[in-house]
Amino acid sequence: MLKTKSAGCVGLVVLGLMAAPNVHGQGLGNSPYSRLGLGDYVPNLGGVRQMGMGGVGVAAPNSVNVNDLNPALVYYTSRTTYEAGFNGQYKTLRNATSSNKTGSGNLGYLALSLPISKSWAASIGLHPLTSVDYESNTAAPIVNDPNSTQIVQQKGEGEISEAYMTHAFRLSKGLSVGVSAAYVFGTTDESVGSTVVPAGVTSTADITKSTLNDQVHYSDFSFRGGVHYRGKASDKLNYNIGGVYSFKTSLSGTRTTTLNRSDVNGLVLEQITLAKDQKGAANLPALAQIGVSFDNNKNWSASLDVAQQQWSKYKGFSGIGATIPLDNTLRLGLGGEYTPDATSVDNYFKRISYRAGLSVAQMPYRPDGKALYDRAVSWGFAFPMPSATPLDATVVSLAFTYGQRGNTDASTLVEGGTSRQISNVKESYLRAQLGVTLNNRWFIKRRIE
Numbered sequence: 117m118l119k120t121k122s123a124g125c126v127g128l129v130v131l132g133l134m135a136a137p138n139v140h141g142q143g144l145g146n147s148p149y150s151r152l153g154l155g156d157y158v159p160n161l162g163g164v165r166q167m168g169m170g171g172v173g174v175a176a177p178n179s180v181n182v183n184d185l186n187p188a189l190v191y192y193t194s195r196t197t198y199e200a201g202f203n204g205q206y207k208t209l210r211n212a213t214s215s216n217k218t219g220s221g222n223l224g225y226l227a228l229s230l231p232i233s234k235s236w237a238a239s240i241g242l243h244p245l246t247s248v249d250y251e252s253n254t255a256a257p258i259v260n261d262p263n264s265t266q267i268v269q270q271k272g273e274g275e276i277s278e279a280y281m282t283h284a285f286r287l288s289k290g291l292s293v294g295v296s297a298a299y300v301f302g303t304t305d306e307s308v309g310s311t312v313v314p315a316g317v318t319s320t321a322d323i324t325k326s327t328l329n330d331q332v333h334y335s336d337f338s339f340r341g342g343v344h345y346r347g348k349a350s351d352k353l354n355y356n357i358g359g360v361y362s363f364k365t366s367l368s369g370t371r372t373t374t375l376n377r378s379d380v381n382g383l384v385l386e387q388i389t390l391a392k393d394q395k396g397a398a399n400l401p402a403l404a405q406i407g408v409s410f411d412n413n414k415n416w417s418a419s420l421d422v423a424q425q426q427w428s429k430y431k432g433f434s435g436i437g438a439t440i441p442l443d444n445t446l447r448l449g450l451g452g453e454y455t456p457d458a459t460s461v462d463n464y465f466k467r468i469s470y471r472a473g474l475s476v477a478q479m480p481y482r483p484d485g486k487a488l489y490d491r492a493v494s495w496g497f498a499f500p501m502p503s504a505t506p507l508d509a510t511v512v513s514l515a516f517t518y519g520q521r522g523n524t525d526a527s528t529l530v531e532g533g534t535s536r537q538i539s540n541v542k543e544s545y546l547r548a549q550l551g552v553t554l555n556n557r558w559f560i561k562r563r564i565e
Contacts, residue, residue: 146207146209146216146218146249146250146251147207147209147247147249147250147543148209148250148252148541149250149479149481149521149522149541149543150246150247150248150249150250150272151248151250151270151272151306152440152442152480152481153246153427153430153432153440153442153480154245154246154248154276154304154367154398154400154432155246155247155248155249155272155274155275155276155304156246156247156248156249157245157246157480158243158244158245158246158247159171159403159423159425159447159477160185160340160360160362160403160405160423161185162183162184162185163181163182163183163184163185163199163201163224163225163227163551164181164199164201164224164496164513164514164515164549164550164551164553165178165181165183165453165471165496165498165513165515165551166183166185167494167496167515167517167547167549168451168453168471168472168473168494168495168496168497168498168513168514168515168516169419169449169451169452169453169471169472169473169494169496170449170450170451170472170473170474170475170492170493170494171421171447171449171451171473171475171494172407172409172419172420172421172449172450172451172473172475173185173186173189173407173409173419173421174186174342174358174359174360174405174406174407174419174421175344175356175357175358175407175408175409175419175421176189176356176358176407176409176411176417176419177189177192177344177346177356178192179192179193179194179195180197180498180509180511180553180555181197181199181511181513181551181553182197182199182227182228182229182239182241182553184227184229184239184241184280184282184296185360185405186294186342186344186358186359186360186405186407187282187283187284187293187294187295187296187340187341187342187360188284188292188293188294188342188343188344188358189284189292189294189342189344189358190229190237190238190239190282190283190284190294191235191236191237191284191285191286191292191294191344192237192292193229193230193231193237193239194231195231195508195555195556195557196228196229196230196231196555196556196557197227197228197229197230197553197554197555197556198227198228198553198554198556199225199226199227199228199229199551199552199553199554200223200224200225200226200227200551200552201223201224201225201226201549201550201551202221202222202223202224202549202550202551203220203221203222203223203224203547203548203549204219204220204221204547204548204549204550205219205220205221205545205546205547205548206218206219206545206546207219207220207543207544207545207546208543208544208545209541209542209543210524210541210542210544211524211539211540211541211542212524212526212539213539220249222244224243224244224549224551225241225242225243225244226241226242226243227239227240227241227242227243228240228241234286235285235286236283236284236285236286237283237284238281238282238283238284239281239282240279240280240281240282241279241280241282242277242278242279242280243277243278243280244275244276244277244278245276245277245278245300245302245400246275246276246302247274247275247276248272248273248274248275248304248305248306249272249273249274250270250271250272251269251270251271251272252269252270252271253267253268253269253270254267254268255267255268256268258312261315263315264312264313264314264315265312265313266310266311266312266313267310267311267312267313268308268309268310268311269307269308269309269310269311270306270307270308270309271306271307271309272304272305272306272307273304273305274302274303274304274305274306275302275303275304276300276301276302276304276334276367277300277301277302278298278299278300278338279298279299279301280296280297280298280299281296281297281298282294282295282296283295283296290345290346290347291343291344291345291346292343292344292345293341293342293343293344294341294342294343294344295339295340295341295342296339296340296341296342297337297338297339298337298338298339298340299335299336299337300334300335300336300337300338300365300367300400301334301335302333302334303331303332303333303334304331304332304334305329305330305331306329306330306331307327307328307329307330308327308328309325309326309327309328310325310326310327311323311324311325311326311380323379323380324377324378324379324380324385325377325378325379325380326375326376326377327375327376327377327378328373328374328375329373329374329375329376330371330372330373331371331372331373332369332370332371332398332433333369333370334367334368334369334398335367335368335369336365336366336367336368336397337365338362338363338365338400339362339363339365340360340361340362340363340403341360341361342358342359342360342361343358343359344356344357344358344359345357345358349410352412353410353411353412354410354411354412354413355408355409355410356407356408356409356410356411357406357407357408358406358407358408358409359404359405359406359407360403360404360405360406361402361403361404361405362402362403362404362405363402364399364400364401364402364426364429365399365400366397366398366399366400367397367398367399367400367433368395368396368397369395369396369397369398369433370393370394370395370396371391371393371394371395371396371433372389372391372392372393372394373389373390373391373394374387374388374389374390375387375388375390376388396433397433398430398431398432398433399429399430399431400430401425401426401427401428401429401430402425402426402429403423403424403425404423404424404425405421405422405423405424406421406422406423407419407420407421407422408420415454415455415456415457415458416452416453416454416455417452417453418450418451418452419449419450419451419452420448420449420450421447421448421449421450422446422447422448422449423446423447423449424444424445424446424447425444425445425480426444427442427443427444427445427480428441428442428443428444430442430480440481441482442480442481442482443478443480443481443482443487444478444480445477445478445479445480446477446478447475447476447477447478448475448476448477449473449474449475450473450474450475451471451472451473451474451475451494452471452472452473453469453470453471453472453498454469454470454471455467455468455469455470455498456468458500464502467500468497468498468499468500469497469498470495470496470497471494471495471496471497471498471515472493472494472495472496473493473494473495474492474493474494475490475491475492475494475519476489476490476491476492477489477490477491478490479521479522483525483540486525488521488522488523488540489521490519490520490521490522491519491520491521492517492518492519492520493517493518493519494515494516494517494518495515495516496513496514496515496516497513497514498511498512498513499511499512499513499514507556507557508554508555508556508557509554509555510552510553510554510555511552511553511555512550512551512552512553513549513550513551513552513553514548514549514550514551515548515549515551516546516547516548516549517545517546517547517548518545518546518547519544519545519547520542520543520544520545521542521543521545522540522541522542522543523540523542524539524540524541524542525539525540526539526540
């Protein structure tokens with residue numbers, strides 16, 4: 117029986133890994149902000165448990181879920197744990213003149229954590245790092261030829277992911293440290309197309325489209341470290357302090373740029389290669405996170421996290437959108453969870469964990485020097501399966517986040533040395549995540565009495 121359940125757990129992870137390459141470019145749905153920097157950056161906010169608490173947990177240990185938000189907290193994994201998260205999102209985008217609705221879904225993350233000894237635990241996993249997913253189309257008369265029209269299409273897709281390995285060690289009572297190394301990989305494809313419709317044109321055969329395509333493939337390694345200390349404030353109250361530092365990473369890449377001329381049906385009439393496998397690099401700025409939490413070691417915890425990232429030091433791989441300046445960001449998150457009675461037999465609802473949280477974060481883009489914010493409220497639930505035993509257990513978790521980011525104010529965009537007036541974009545989103553956690557205690561010899 118034990119072998120059968122373990123095989124099923126391994127099968128779930130393998131199926132998830134097989135599905136991972138197929139979610140390339142699915143990201144967060146159409147988001148103009150993913151045109152900036154390396155794309156829509158996915159901050160280090162942990163898994164489904166942390167999402168339900170507002171993305172906090174740098175100092176919140178947990179023995180059921182995999183908490184790779186802080187590498188040092190992997191030490192608290194008491195059983196071999198598999199976890200997979202699946203994302204869905206519905207979003208409304210609007211500017212000063214129009215609005216658009218979009219939805220998306222993808223595989224959020226995979227994680228496997230296991231205790232190795234009384235003072236050593238490890239984990240491996242896969243999760244997205246950045247996502248590029250945008251498309252915009254604008255039409256305007258041509259200067260000095262108002263009877264003709266120019267249609268400009270900007271489009272981008274792709275994803276950069278991390279496959280990581282983490283090790284955590286207990287150094288003394290209450291003190292643990294962790295280190296994580298990740299292989300970063302992925303491809304982004306961006307293009308700018310221009311179609312000129314001359315005045316009086318009578319045949320589509322006379323209309324062609326010129327498109328500049330920019331493809332960059334990234335592959336490199338990143339590293340981060342974490343520390344956590346747990347102590348007693350009183351007989352019934354524990355405090356936790358944690359910190360994580362993700363080091364600045366130079367992501368090596370190769371870039372291929374082509375210029376295409378095509379007809380209105382998309383048939384390429386001519387292609388010119390401007391750059392082939394051009395080597396370069398983009399840097400991922402350092403990220404510092406600190407957190408504090410309190411709990412009664414029984415059924416509730418409350419956490420506060422602060423994170424700062426140095427986007428002002430970002431340097432992109434030369435190409436589309438690489439010259440837009442970015443600024444440092446600050447994020448605050450507050451959240452917690454409550455389980456009425458995890459051991460209740462006659463009332464299942466008392467065994468459910470209830471989570472909630474709030475967060476506010478600055479965005480790295482500052483139009484006209486004014487900060488844009490991402491404000492969100494989160495909530496979630498953890499449903500333990502009735503079939504749980506002291507050796508294995510399954511928990512199904514749900515997490516939801518409703519938030520808004522950006523605004524619809526007019527601003528000046530400076531790009532490539534030129535400036536133009538634009539309307540900012542405001543995004544209203546509802547995100548959901550389904551997490552499945554499988555706990556199993558390995559290496560226990562069963563006896564028949």
